[in-house]
Amino acid sequence: MSLLVIGTVAFDAIETPFGKTDKIIGGAATYASISASYFKKDINLVSVVGEDFPSEMIKTFEEKGIHTDGLQIKKGEKTFFWSGKYHEDMNSRDTIDTQLNVLSTFDPIIPEAFQDCEFLMLGNLMPSIQMMVINRMKTRPKLIVMDTMNFWMEIAMDDLLKTISMVDVLTINDAEARQLTGDYSLVKAARKILKMGPKYLIIKKGEHGALLFHEDQVFFAPALPLEDVFDPTGAGDTFAGGFIGYLSSVRDISFESMKRGVIYGSAMASFCVEKFGLERVMNLTDKEVEERVLEFVDLVQFDITLE
Amino acid sequence: MSLLVIGTVAFDAIETPFGKTDKIIGGAATYASISASYFKKDINLVSVVGEDFPSEMIKTFEEKGIHTDGLQIKKGEKTFFWSGKYHEDMNSRDTIDTQLNVLSTFDPIIPEAFQDCEFLMLGNLMPSIQMMVINRMKTRPKLIVMDTMNFWMEIAMDDLLKTISMVDVLTINDAEARQLTGDYSLVKAARKILKMGPKYLIIKKGEHGALLFHEDQVFFAPALPLEDVFDPTGAGDTFAGGFIGYLSSVRDISFESMKRGVIYGSAMASFCVEKFGLERVMNLTDKEVEERVLEFVDLVQFDITLE
Numbered sequence: 001m002s003l004l005v006i007g008t009v010a011f012d013a014i015e016t017p018f019g020k021t022d023k024i025i026g027g028a029a030t031y032a033s034i035s036a037s038y039f040k041k042d043i044n045l046v047s048v049v050g051e052d053f054p055s056e057m058i059k060t061f062e063e064k065g066i067h068t069d070g071l072q073i074k075k076g077e078k079t080f081f082w083s084g085k086y087h088e089d090m091n092s093r094d095t096i097d098t099q100l101n102v103l104s105t106f107d108p109i110i111p112e113a114f115q116d117c118e119f120l121m122l123g124n125l126m127p128s129i130q131m132m133v134i135n136r137m138k139t140r141p142k143l144i145v146m147d148t149m150n151f152w153m154e155i156a157m158d159d160l161l162k163t164i165s166m167v168d169v170l171t172i173n174d175a176e177a178r179q180l181t182g183d184y185s186l187v188k189a190a191r192k193i194l195k196m197g198p199k200y201l202i203i204k205k206g207e208h209g210a211l212l213f214h215e216d217q218v219f220f221a222p223a224l225p226l227e228d229v230f231d232p233t234g235a236g237d238t239f240a241g242g243f244i245g246y247l248s249s250v251r252d253i254s255f256e257s258m259k260r261g262v263i264y265g266s267a268m269a270s271f272c273v274e275k276f277g278l279e280r281v282m283n284l285t286d287k288e289v290e291e292r293v294l295e296f297v298d299l300v301q302f303d304i305t306l307e
Numbered sequence: 308m309s310l311l312v313i314g315t316v317a318f319d320a321i322e323t324p325f326g327k328t329d330k331i332i333g334g335a336a337t338y339a340s341i342s343a344s345y346f347k348k349d350i351n352l353v354s355v356v357g358e359d360f361p362s363e364m365i366k367t368f369e370e371k372g373i374h375t376d377g378l379q380i381k382k383g384e385k386t387f388f389w390s391g392k393y394h395e396d397m398n399s400r401d402t403i404d405t406q407l408n409v410l411s412t413f414d415p416i417i418p419e420a421f422q423d424c425e426f427l428m429l430g431n432l433m434p435s436i437q438m439m440v441i442n443r444m445k446t447r448p449k450l451i452v453m454d455t456m457n458f459w460m461e462i463a464m465d466d467l468l469k470t471i472s473m474v475d476v477l478t479i480n481d482a483e484a485r486q487l488t489g490d491y492s493l494v495k496a497a498r499k500i501l502k503m504g505p506k507y508l509i510i511k512k513g514e515h516g517a518l519l520f521h522e523d524q525v526f527f528a529p530a531l532p533l534e535d536v537f538d539p540t541g542a543g544d545t546f547a548g549g550f551i552g553y554l555s556s557v558r559d560i561s562f563e564s565m566k567r568g569v570i571y572g573s574a575m576a577s578f579c580v581e582k583f584g585l586e587r588v589m590n591l592t593d594k595e596v597e598e599r600v601l602e603f604v605d606l607v608q609f610d611i612t613l614e
Contacts, residue, residue: 088491184395187532208515211532220606222527225494225518259609293611299527300607302566304600 002042003248004114004141005033006133007123007237008103009047009071013083014276016090018230024277025057027080028123028147031237034281035268036121036245037064038289043245044114046070046133048106050078060282069111074102090229091206108133115139119248122146122167123237127159134166143253145169145244146198147236150176165197169258171240173204186211187218200258202243204236212262214255221262222300224270224292231276235269238281242268267292309349310555311421311448312340313440314430314544315410316354316378320390321583323397325537331584332364334387335430335454338544341588342575343428343552344371345596350552351421353377353440355413357385367589376418381409397536398513415440422446426555429453429474430544434466441473450560452476452551453505454543457483472504476565478547480511493518494525507565509550511543519569521562528569529606531577531599538583542576545588549575574599 007029014021029047036043043066051073061068078101086093108129120141122130130146146167152160153176164170170193174186181189186203190213193201201213207229212219243265247253250260270292271280314336321328336354343350350373358380368375390404415436427448429437437453453474459467460483471477477500481493490496493510497520500508508520514536519526550572554560557567577599578587 185533185535187534205515208512209529218532218606219609220529220532221609222516222529222607225525225527226492227494228492256610260611263609263611297611299525300529302526302528302570303563304567304570304604 002044002114002117003036003040003119003121003244004044004046004110004117005029005036005066005121005123005241006046006108006130007032007121007125007147008080009045009049009053010080010082012081012233012277013097014231014233015085015096016231016276017086017088018228019276021276023081025054026082026234026277028125028234028237030278031234031272031281032121032123032241032244033061033066034064034278035238035241035265035272036248037066038268038284038286039242039245039249039264041065043067044070044111044117046108046110046114048072048074048102049080050074050102051076053079067114070109070114072102072109077102084233086232090232093232108136110136118142118251119244120144121240121244122163123240124149127152127156127163131159131163131166134163143168143244143247145171145240147171147240148176150179153179161196164193167198168253169200169202170198171202171204171236171243173206173236177203202262204239206232206235210239210262210266212258214258217255219255219259219262221259221266222296223266224295224299226270226274229273232273233277234281235272238272239265239269241265263296264293267296309351309421309424310343310347310426310428310551311351311353311417311424312336312343312373312428312430312548313353313415313437314339314428314432314454315387316352316356316360317387317389319388319540319584320404321538321540322392323538323583324393324395325535326583328583330388332361333389333541333584335432335541335544337585338541338579338588339428339430339548339551340368340373341371341585342545342548342572342579343555344373345575345591345593346549346552346556346571348372350374351377351418351424353415353417353421355379355381355409356387357381357409358383360386374421377416377421379409379413379416384409391540393539397539400539415443417443425449425558426551427451428547428551429470430547431456434459434463434470438466438470438473441470450475450551450554452478452547454478454547455483457486460486468503471500474505475560476507476509477505478509478511478543478550480513480543484510509569511546513539513542517546517569517573519565521565524562526562526566526569528566528573529603530573531602531606533577533581536580539580540584541588542579545579546572546576548572570600570603574603
């Protein structure tokens with residue numbers, strides 16, 4: 001019973017107030033699968049790269065228990081490339097360059113050996129491709145988690161709404177929740193989104209934490225107050241990976257378990273932003289993850305008992 | 308052993324995207340003392356108003372256990388007046404009018420009967436007056452909590468820094484913490500402010516909750532996700548009142564107790580913003596307060612136990 005992660009595997013070039021990188025490895029599925037690998041030892045990756053993608057990274061995936069049989073390598077083609085620059089407050093960014101390359105013709109083929117999957121993570125990608133993946137699963141997974149972004153609301157709203165209606169958990173950020181619903185109040189926005197299909201909604205608020213909504217229940221996970229946020233790239237994907245990685249490892253999708261998943265996801269995201277790109281998330285020990293989770297416990301734990 | 312609250316008692320005129328008010332009663336000490344009165348039954352108020360201030364409100368203070376012997380009423384003069392307009396996101400506002408009136412010559416006389424005070428709340432006011440109050444206490448209170456705002460950083464920084472150095476707990480908002488220290492990172496800002504004198508620092512982040520810092524410990528209290536924020540006026544004062552009201556009622560100033568105080572303060576502030584001005588905070592039942600606090604418990608409670 002494994003976890004299937006689809007999404008981009010890409011090259012990024014990033015500039016933040018703390019510095020800039022050359023082409024480094026990124027992509028939603030990269031961050032999500034590596035983050036999940038700290039909790040779950042059997043992860044199947046479906047994505048596409050070009051001939052320019054380093055084989056050492058594919059080896060690294062395998063070493064981390066991420067099976068790459070579903071990672072298509074297109075001969076003579078180039079890997080998806082994104083370049084962006086973050087503003088001073090790190091909450092907003094400008095896209096400088098996007099080269100779709102192999103992504104423009106991506107046909108997400110799911111290897112037969114990957115069909116046996118209880119947990120499906122749809123990383124940020126064209127909604128039509130996310131939908132295609134759901135339709136190609138012979139048995140519907142026990143839990144489908146979908147991440148998306150504002151870009152698809154602008155150019156593929158119909159596909160996006162159709163895909164959203166098919167998933168169990170949607171993760172988006174606060175600005176996107178407002179854009180999707182036209183409501184400034186996140187409580188009102190959440191109510192509308194939960195009527196679109198998903199039974200669970202996670203609204204990510206970056207440095208202000210994350211909210212988990214389900215029916216009339218709300219859970220809030222803080223972000224860890226950090227000295228500096230060096231690079232927010234991939235934080236949302238890392239969050240989603242930690243969330244579904246944890247859930248798939250315990251195979252418990254109750255609300256209580258999802259709350260824990262949100263904390264694990266937040267802990268993983270707090271590592272991600274401490275260094276550029278994958279650097280920090282790639283090289284953690286289990287002990288570091290455990291200690292970080294305990295920092296979250298300390299951060300919000302208080303003792304009030306009323307009669 | 309009582310709680311002494313000083314600060315403004317005022318008239319406000321407020322405009323938010325949800326509507327506008329005529330002159331209504333406001334002021335930092337008003338919000339703080341009323342909020343505190345839900346926890347503490349013996350509160351001493353020191354402030355100043357003009358002849359135009361309604362005597363019914365003074366009666367209301369007394370009914371709520373707030374002693375007004377220290378509330379000076381200046382014959383032939385007018386009460387401090389502030390008028391402001393909030394922007395769409397409710398996180399920023401423009402001051403439309405400020406009429407200092409009685410405040411311009413305020414001499415904070417502390418009645419002899421008020422000297423016996425263990426807990427002192429210095430509501431937002433000229434730092435020189437806050438300092439004068441500290442100096443006029445014959446015995447230093449067990450806990451001095453100070454609130455302030457960016458305005459004093461611009462026109463009275465020296466007095467402000469001197470006053471900050473004399474208190475135990477400083478409460479300011481995130482933008483003010485950044486302005487006071489020049490650090491964007493709240494963790495770095497907090498470290499600097501804790502070196503200015505206060506042993507505890509509370510950074511209020513409005514709809515994003517509040518952080519309590521003490522030595523190398525951090526505690527985070529969320530804000531309750533609300534359908535709508537009608538009017539943020541007084542939320543910070545209401546927070547401070549709930550915080551010190553709770554602490555003075557239990558007479559425990561340990562870090563654990565302060566964490567609970569931050570939750571009680573946050574619960575009170577969450578009521579404040581639900582209606583215009585004092586309306587909501589004025590008319591709560593103990594049961595409503597208790598239920599709101601339990602909502603905070605539910606909001607952040609999760610169960611992770613690691614070996």
